[in-house]
Amino acid sequence: MTQVTGQPRHAPTRRVIDLSDRRALLACRPEDPAVVEEARALKEAALLDFGIRDSVVCSWLYAKCHHHIPTTAVDTAAVVASGDGSCLLLYNPEFFVRIGPSGVRFVLFHEARHLIHRHLYVAEALRTDPLFELAAEVSINHVAMVRLGRTELPTRAVPDGAGGTRREPVGVDPREVHRMYAEDLREQGLAPLPYEEFTATDLTVYGQLRRMRNPPRPSAVCVHLRAGDGTGPAVPMDAETIERVVGQALAEAMRAALRGEGVARDELLDLADRSTGGGDRLRRMWGRMGLAALRGETPRTARVDWWKRWLADTLGSKLSEGERLVYPRKQGAVLLALGHDPVLSRRGRERTKVVLIALDTSGSMPQEVIDWITTLVGRTDGVESHWLSFDGIVMPFVPGERVRGGGGTDFQNVVDYAEGRLAVNGRRFEERPDAVIVVTDGYAPRVTPERPDRWIWLITDGGDDWPERHDPPMACHRVTTGDS
Template identity: 80%
Template sequence: MARVTGESRHAAARGVIDLRDRRALLECQVADPAVAEEGRRLKEAALLDFGVKDSVVGSWLYAKCHHQIATAAVDTAAVVAVGDGSCLLLYNPEFFVRIGPSGVRFVLFHEARHLIHRHLYVDEGLRADPVFELAAEVAINHVAMVRLGRTELPAQEVPDGLGGTRREPVGVDPYKVHRQYVADLSEQGLTPLSYRDFVDTDLGVYGELKRMRQPPVPPAVCIHMQLAGAEQGQGAGPGLPMDEETLSSIVDATLSEAMRAALRGEGIAREEMLALADRTAGGGRRLERMWGRMGLAALRGETPRTRRVEWWRRWLSDVLASKLREGERLVYPKKQGAVLLALGHDPMLSRRGAERTKVVVVALDTSGSMPQQVVDWITSLVGRTDGVESHWLSFDGAVMPFVPGERVLGGGGTNFQLVVDYVEGRLEVKGRRFEERADAVIMVTDGYAPKVTPAHPDRWIWLITDGGDDWPERHDPPMACHRVVTGDS
């Protein structure tokens, strides 16, 4: 509910203002211009601190709020996502002045994190649960206090009903909620978690609160909680405009830009993104895929276990197709050429048909521990590619051509150079040299052998098995390389 300009905090409220209506928001101003200016200054200082030392995610997100409106139409602060693809930051300058600089940083951090939280946990049934809403408040405020170096919530002066004032905390206190949780579970004879374990992950907070007989769902203290019922059609109120498509676009872009900063080595971004990823543990396959796309494994310095065989299959198909892209061959049309010569014209070459049959060599390192189903799939991939002639090798300390289905025996040692020499026609095997020109060479190996430099590195594709050395992608020039999780099927 908005307040009439110039009226006190407890004066009669004016009618509801549509939070998408920028003109109405701008017209609903606080009475004192000095307070409005101080609120704006506090907001700008907080956003500057985000970019410098507090929150790369918050800095990027608010950079996308092209309209930042001081208004009395909201009691605290809120970001709204409207249907035209834009986001608006709305804030009440009087509220910002009451809570001071550190309080403003806290509230804006909370608001940014609320949007991230809503985007990450998109299940409508989950978001409609008031216990999940409480869990979100607990998780967000805990992270805000940790990242901003606070030991308690910000507070503001409010009337005490006796003619004086008292300090009242702003928001849900995670420590207080944990104490209530401990008391509830102890009465049930259950073992509660310590505070540190209780707040470890976002969904962990939710799961523990659901163990309570009476989760302490508070009265609406956050604007999101105030308006959640209205948004879900459960009561009167203006509702918080939150266009899901706009929100998804803004938050995806924010997280992607923060991850790029983290991968560039920016310390604050790295710390924040790793912490955010850890807090979403157990959030399901959608979140796993999202973090995988963003490069979380590279940030952690580990091989992504999410790259299952299904992914390397697609990768190999795409890479192989790019190397075997069909061309056309030039031909001399004899009959048409004779006619053209008789008429005094120069004969013309024409393009007709595929350039030639493509040649693919598949070389299996007998020490690579590649399961049979993977070999079978590579066989089917090459076999069903039109215009492709396949040649199969096994190798260790020697090169041994074979036909798929034959038993492959291994010996000792591994020598990549022998494969290079054979494919490039310099090595005889059983009295014969390889006389074809390979368009692609697929090497299936653990990568542990002296490095090699083929004459045409762009034609080589390396599949590195579990625990192997993916040096080919660091080669100069780099070669196509992918790690295969051989335990997957």
């Protein structure tokens, strides 16, 4: 755990040992076996509470730690992720006895949440930034107090220097850090966020601390975040082991939540909300785990295997009622079962529909995507397709021609061409497209077509799905290239 104080707290010098060496850890034990047994009972009670009422994620995470070792090699507690793929829970029995049952629950929640942070925010620049470490302490302790129903940090007895003892808080008090933050910003003539907004997400805490002229510095960093700085042994944090163990714990919790377990549902929704803004990797991770289903949502943009069926349905919906292409669901289900791609059928009056397909050639567009769109449109009765590639300019072509490209990307040229304002080789596009399909990574200045409802954006893996956030939103979907 970490203290934020005016003066550094000096830890007693101890022999540094390898925290993945179980034999050495077991050799560092209190002399009184009763203390070890009492601490073990407190630890077991805390883990039971996690599974029943506090934290399904923590319950599953600690279930992945096959060795729970009482040892004085650490001051408080730590989870070791060693290079052999195993996880160890280390806890100091004397410390656990001093902080009592509620304190043990708090410390174990704190340690588990640190592993989850490392799983979610994997960027090396963040994990090695001392300010992000402090932001993690603030965020984790805030969540721990809310989730565990606490109004104060746990405390432990320490010598007061006059022959007696005093109670010392364990860890960083998020409210104290907020007070220091608010005072610092007001001295700069800036407006600080209220506490609830300050602690809204993990990255909000980090961003706000970066606004400070003199950010607080932890006087003693959590044992598992030490880098062998002389205050204690460094804790092995094998990235591959963390990814596997925490990923499994989150997946198990998600399955419990989808089965209707309220504690798991509340915890995962809170965790997802608190990681908002963490980037495309996190959004994809939550999407794969089924967050939308947990929220009862059908997202406009989602990374799913059925993007082909989505495109068929969406393309049909862009055509006017009574004369639109439809996806024959019963027939489509049979075709899919037989291994065939779905096709569109016509409903209503016969009229040739115009579809414009624009391929971003500034990067590498997946050939599988291009081939399938060509097949879909080519098989659809009554549809006239027009193709163009684009980067900084637009270049009409016909399927089979070699597509060239390279430079920057400009969506506005595509819009101007589709709407008849831009001439290419002296000719304007004279048709009024019923649908425009754009295959791109999304990275270019944003645009607003005259008819946003007619545009369909297929965003390649790792791209920017800004059309989904457009006002009004445009049909937008991520494509994968591993499905058939």
